[in-house]
Amino acid sequence: MSVSSDTTPEPSGLPAQRPGTAGMRPSGPPPYWQPGTQIWWHYRRRTWLPGSPETVRPMTVVRDHADGLVAWLAPGTPVLRPVLTDGREPRAVQIDDWYRVREKRSLKRTRWRGTGILKVAPTGVPWSVWLFWLPDGTFRNWYVNLEDVHVRDDLHVVTQDHVLDVVVQPDRSVRWKDEDELAAAVRWGRYDAADAAEFEKDARAVEEVVARWGSPFCDGWEDWRPDPSWPLPALPPDAQAEF
Numbered sequence: 001m002s003v004s005s006d007t008t009p010e011p012s013g014l015p016a017q018r019p020g021t022a023g024m025r026p027s028g029p030p031p032y033w034q035p036g037t038q039i040w041w042h043y044r045r046r047t048w049l050p051g052s053p054e055t056v057r058p059m060t061v062v063r064d065h066a067d068g069l070v071a072w073l074a075p076g077t078p079v080l081r082p083v084l085t086d087g088r089e090p091r092a093v094q095i096d097d098w099y100r101v102r103e104k105r106s107l108k109r110t111r112w113r114g115t116g117i118l119k120v121a122p123t124g125v126p127w128s129v130w131l132f133w134l135p136d137g138t139f140r141n142w143y144v145n146l147e148d149v150h151v152r153d154d155l156h157v158v159t160q161d162h163v164l165d166v167v168v169q170p171d172r173s174v175r176w177k178d179e180d181e182l183a184a185a186v187r188w189g190r191y192d193a194a195d196a197a198e199f200e201k202d203a204r205a206v207e208e209v210v211a212r213w214g215s216p217f218c219d220g221w222e223d224w225r226p227d228p229s230w231p232l233p234a235l236p237p238d239a240q241a242e243f
Contacts, residue, residue, distance in 0.1 A: 020048040021158050024151040028123035032064040038233040039071065041119070042158045043147070045190075053082035053105040055161075057112070058233030059119070062224070067215075068122040069150070069157065072226050077112045078235050095181055099188040109235070118224060120216040121150050126162070126202050129216050131224075139222040142168040144206050146199050162199045163191070166206045168217065174210050176203055 020042075033039060043055035057079050059071040082105040083089055090098050118131040128150075130143040146162035163185050165177040182199065185191045191199075210217060 020044040020050075020054075021151050024153050024156075024158060026124070027069055027121065027150040027152050027157070028066055030066075033061040033069075035061055035063060036227070036230060037061040037064075038155075038231075040156050040236055041071065041073075042156060043161050044158055045160060053107045054080070055082065056080040056235060058235055060226070060230050060233055062118070062226075066123060068120060070118065070120050070221070071157075072230075073112055073117040073119065074226065074230070074232055075112060075114060075116045077233055078109060079112050080107050080109055080235060082106070083108045095184040096188065099181075099184045099190050116226070118221060120219075120221060121157070122216070124149060125205075127166075127206060128159075131221055139170060141170065142217060144168060144203075146202050146206075162195075162202070164196075164199045164203055166203050168206075168210055170222075172210060172213065172217075174207055 021044075037060070039059055039061060041057045041059050045052070045054075048054060057073055058077055059073050062070040062072055064070070084093065084098075085104045085106050087106075087108070115133045115135055119128050120131070121128040126149050127144050127146045130145060132140040132143060134140050144166035146164050146166070148158075148160040148162070150157050150159050152158070163178055163182040167175050167177050182191070182196055186193060186196050209215075
């Protein structure tokens with residue numbers, strides 16, 4: 001999760017060749033979105049097909065150029081996220097129950113809680129860096145979400161979550177997060193051992209960026225604040241889900 005495009009090589013398997021990304025292009029080349037543009041950020045599984053559950057987050061573009069995309073998820077934004085068919089959330093069930101292949105998903109429409117997230121999506125790397133703040137506006141930490149190299153079309157960004165994450169504190173200390181969830185995802189066929197090894201390699205690449213205090217950690221985004229005139233983004237008009 002960094003804004004520099006030379007922090008780590010692209011992983012094997014081009015995201016543009018996976019379901020749900022047909023006709024999309026890699027992020028990086030123009031045309032770019034203007035600040036204030038409202039876009040939709042999607043997380044889709046490899047098995048995704050139109051109509052399948054997915055995570056959708058309406059966001060506002062802060063900056064977009066060759067080095068990467070920066071976008072804001074405002075508090076109270078309507079979002080879509082997968083839940084089990086009985087309505088239970090991922091954190092409300094045992095890890096293995098969530099990742100079992102036979103478990104079905106449905107979509108829930110809700111609103112983003114908390115103080116909002118600034119996402120920095122570097123060009124050509126398999127992660128995005130999320131910045132979190134405390135309710136009083138104090139910067140809390142960076143959260144590196146390992147995910148597919150991003151692809152896009154006119155208004156959508158599409159990627160796939162890799163389960164494993166890296167937390168970076170203001171004192172530059174680093175810890176991995178959700179190794180147990182990645183192990184469960186492998187046990188139940190969401191990913192295989194080779195995938196897990198690749199994700200762990202990506203996490204180590206993030207550690208290298210932090211060690212040299214590369215972008216975006218050195219870029220001062222922790223002092224950024226959203227434009228108060230920005231309207232709250234909406235979900236896509238065709239979004240189908242229960243509240």
